[in-house]
Amino acid sequence: MTNNNHKPILAAIDIGTNSIHMVVVKIEPSLPSFSIIATEKDTVRLGERDEKTGNLTEIAMGKSIEALKRCQDLAISLKADHIITVATSATREAPNGQIFLHRIHEELGLTVDLISGQEEARRIYLGVLSGINFNQIPHIIIDIGGGSTELILADNQEPRFLSSTKIGAVRLTKEFISSDPINRLEYEYLKAYIRGMLERSVEQLQAVLLAGENPVMVGTSGTIETLATIIAFQKQGTIPNPLHQYKFSYQEVKDTVKKLSSLNYPQRCLIPGMSEKRAEIILAGAMVLRETMSMLNLNSITICERSLREGMIVDWMLTHGFIEDRLRYQAQVRERNIITIAQKYQVDFEYSTRIAQFALSIFDQTKGYLHFWGSQERELLWAASILHNCGLYVSHSAHHKHSYYLIRNGELLGFTETEIEIMANIARYHRKSRPKKKHKNYAILTEQIHQKQVNQLSAILRLAVALDRRQIGAISQVICDFNATNRELIMSLIPTNQDDDCNLELWSLNYKKDIFEEEFNLKIIAKLTTKN
Numbered sequence: 001m002t003n004n005n006h007k008p009i010l011a012a013i014d015i016g017t018n019s020i021h022m023v024v025v026k027i028e029p030s031l032p033s034f035s036i037i038a039t040e041k042d043t044v045r046l047g048e049r050d051e052k053t054g055n056l057t058e059i060a061m062g063k064s065i066e067a068l069k070r071c072q073d074l075a076i077s078l079k080a081d082h083i084i085t086v087a088t089s090a091t092r093e094a095p096n097g098q099i100f101l102h103r104i105h106e107e108l109g110l111t112v113d114l115i116s117g118q119e120e121a122r123r124i125y126l127g128v129l130s131g132i133n134f135n136q137i138p139h140i141i142i143d144i145g146g147g148s149t150e151l152i153l154a155d156n157q158e159p160r161f162l163s164s165t166k167i168g169a170v171r172l173t174k175e176f177i178s179s180d181p182i183n184r185l186e187y188e189y190l191k192a193y194i195r196g197m198l199e200r201s202v203e204q205l206q207a208v209l210l211a212g213e214n215p216v217m218v219g220t221s222g223t224i225e226t227l228a229t230i231i232a233f234q235k236q237g238t239i240p241n242p243l244h245q246y247k248f249s250y251q252e253v254k255d256t257v258k259k260l261s262s263l264n265y266p267q268r269c270l271i272p273g274m275s276e277k278r279a280e281i282i283l284a285g286a287m288v289l290r291e292t293m294s295m296l297n298l299n300s301i302t303i304c305e306r307s308l309r310e311g312m313i314v315d316w317m318l319t320h321g322f323i324e325d326r327l328r329y330q331a332q333v334r335e336r337n338i339i340t341i342a343q344k345y346q347v348d349f350e351y352s353t354r355i356a357q358f359a360l361s362i363f364d365q366t367k368g369y370l371h372f373w374g375s376q377e378r379e380l381l382w383a384a385s386i387l388h389n390c391g392l393y394v395s396h397s398a399h400h401k402h403s404y405y406l407i408r409n410g411e412l413l414g415f416t417e418t419e420i421e422i423m424a425n426i427a428r429y430h431r432k433s434r435p436k437k438k439h440k441n442y443a444i445l446t447e448q449i450h451q452k453q454v455n456q457l458s459a460i461l462r463l464a465v466a467l468d469r470r471q472i473g474a475i476s477q478v479i480c481d482f483n484a485t486n487r488e489l490i491m492s493l494i495p496t497n498q499d500d501d502c503n504l505e506l507w508s509l510n511y512k513k514d515i516f517e518e519e520f521n522l523k524i525i526a527k528l529t530t531k532n
Contacts, residue, residue, distance in 0.1 A: 011071070011074075017090040046146075146169055366482070429454065462515060466512045
């Protein structure tokens with residue numbers, strides 16, 4: 001349970017394709033809710049990557065680190081208890097994205113979670129849910145970023161459909177618009193490209209809608225907020241403050257796109273509410289919104305000023321016990337997704353659950369003297385244990401390597417990219433070779449602490465797998481005692497059937513224990529015993 005007397009201050013930073021945003025909030029545990037103390041934004045254009053290599057440029061990375069330092073200083077000045085940071089599309093796709101994240105950690109001490117497009121969509125949903133009452137009506141949420149567009153169908157219980165498509169305002173402007181104002185050929189080509197890219201997501205979303213449902217559309221983030229500003233000023237001569245829940249029509253979006261397409265950059269800059277940076281990319285973003293509304297046959301859209309950053313706050317509150325009932329489904333999203341992936345790849349769930357129980361039992365019994373990992377590492381060990389054999393879905397040969405690939409590319413919601421990488425590596429090394437720096441999958445983990453997590457947790461998983469060698473549940477329990485003087489771990493195995501000598505399990509444990517022994521610098525003594 002959380003301490004309701006303490007009101008944590010939390011800073012959430014989003015390293016996007018176009019901008020770096022931060023929100024600082026004070027959490028009210030008793031409600032539970034949060035109030036925004038401060039916001040910060042810098043346009044850094046990480047999405048304008050090197051055309052030949054696809055790498056993030058030195059200029060963009062330098063600007064980003066400067067912006068992150070300002071955010072960090074502000075958060076510290078506001079006495080933030082925690083700073084949570086995520087990176088999205090541009091960093092995710094760049095070959096040097098991990099190098100950039102490592103540099104941030106080295107220079108600022110900030111750990112950045114690289115999240116998938118689907119995870120970004122899930123957190124956007126959480127952000128919107130914290131700011132709008134859904135009133136039991138399904139909502140279609142659209143977030144047009146610099147590098148991607150997230151499209152979500154959700155209600156107040158759960159997100160029914162999550163998608164992320166590689167069409168963002170910065171990406172499209174850079175790749176498709178060279179004329180100013182845009183010429184007819186580029187305009188038509190861009191329109192067709194957007195529709196083609198959206199087609200699959202739109203069809204999948206529509207397939208999830210129930211008969212007779214009439215969803216409401218909600219828009220978030222800079223592009224859509226700028227369009228709302230333009231439309232509002234044209235209609236009433238003022239800009240609503242706040243923009244939250246301001247509503248405008250599809251026809252107004254169409255008219256605005258038509259107007260924007262006829263203006264050059266200096267003319268777009270003169271539009272009330274338009275920043276110079278936004279004027280460069282607004283047309284492409286506006287066209288994404290227009291085509292989405294057209295394809296979904298939606299006549300209006302409502303602004304929500306909460307999005308990814310606020311979703312990061314809600315996600316943190318969920319994982320730290322500040323929200324217990326209202327979003328129960330979301331709180332269990334990690335566990336539910338692991339089980340979903342296990343079912344998808346036809347994992348023997350009874351067997352994998354036994355392995356997980358052994359692994360967690362060893363983890364819990366050796367904590368405090370062999371290792372000092374916490375609940376997060378324990379959860380990653382559980383997830384890797386459940387999925388360690390999923391590679392059998394592809395082939396029995398080298399299935400541990402297939403397990404790595406399937407976990408790594410499974411779009412597991414609720415986990416960061418780093419957590420997925422660690423989880424996949426733990427599963428990868430449940431058999432055969434120990435982790436080696438020459439292995440690409442292991443070398444991706446540039447932080448030493450992440451490599452150590454893989455080394456130690458995969459060693460525990462090896463022992464757990466050995467304890468069910470016949471896959472019949474021959475061992476019911478393992479009791480671990482540590483002899484510090486002789487550096488021995490005595491493992492007492494209690495058989496399920498007292499007449500079973502469990503010779504194969506004992507042999508397997510002795511055969512597989514060497515990597516564990518070397519990792520923890522001890523000797524394992526395994527013996528069969530009975531309950532007292």
